[in-house]
Amino acid sequence: MATKKKIITRDDIVSIYMNDVLEAGKRPASVFHFVKGKDFTEAEFYAFFGTLESLEKEIFRLFFVNTIDLLNKNTDYLEYDMKNKMLSFYFTFFEILTANRSYVLQTLKADLNPIKNLVQLTSLREAFKEYVAEILTDDYRLEQERFQKFQEKTIQESAWLQLMLTLKFWMSDASAGFEKTDIFIEKSVNASFELMNVAPMNHLLDFGKFLFKEKIYSR
Structure with missing residues (x-):
């Protein structure tokens, strides 16, 4: 048979x-x-x-998808604020990368031109930016609606840059258990959320709006 x-x-x-x-x-x-x-x-x-290139892009996107799947299985994660969701994402994502470290290192160093290596991350980039937009809360959103779209794009691009810097650090990390990467993640995410504090920016925009009205109506 x-x-x-x-x-x-x-x-x-x-x-x-x-x-x-x-x-x-x-x-x-x-x-x-x-x-x-x-x-x-x-x-x-x-x-x-x-193409083989589309397969390579899918592999890195799947690292992201598997990360989100694991996070959503944790009921506590759904109640986290934005910063703790991001921290959870980082720690889980880099656990998955570590499990596939040999492949990641080999493919992201395959070409002498680093730009060609980073092309593999384009699908990951789009998925990650969507994730950042999804977890963005009003605590980090400007009050003025006309600035919110620009702000969201800025936060997405900044978050992607931070992820790439963390990836670069992790690729060079020789510490046991990649403990230095864990420290890098915690400190960099905490610092980025301090910078995202919108209260001073909201006050500045309100002040600018006041000055504009005063200039218009004082004529």
Whole structure:
């Protein structure tokens, strides 16, 4: 009796690709080279991914998705304020990266041009920015609505930059258990939320609004 062929899944391809990259010490030259000798075809690969590059982007996005899934399983997390949600995200995200450290280091250092390596993070970037917008609370939102959209984009981009700086620190961290990264996360997140204190900015905008009205109506 013929053995029924296993149906390949998206997760299967991701796992096989990561393992191949680690064992070969480099990326496959093409989809053809990647599927050669495997139990699935190019056609089956293309059912999930258009290119190897899109697969690489998906891997880093999945690190993010798995982080959010783990966070949402913790009922306490849903009650956290924005700062503690962000801290929880960082610690969980870097635990997942640590579990896949060999792959992350190899792929983010694969090309001499760092910009080409960072292209893999574009899907992660969009997902992370959406997450930041979702957890943004009124405590960190300006009162004047016309400035809120600009403020939200600024916070998203600043948060992404902070995540990239933390990633760079973690990649160079040689401390046991990456304890220095944990310290970096706590101090950097605390500092960033201090800078996000909108009370002084709201007062400044109110003062500016007052001066503008005085100038208009005093004519």
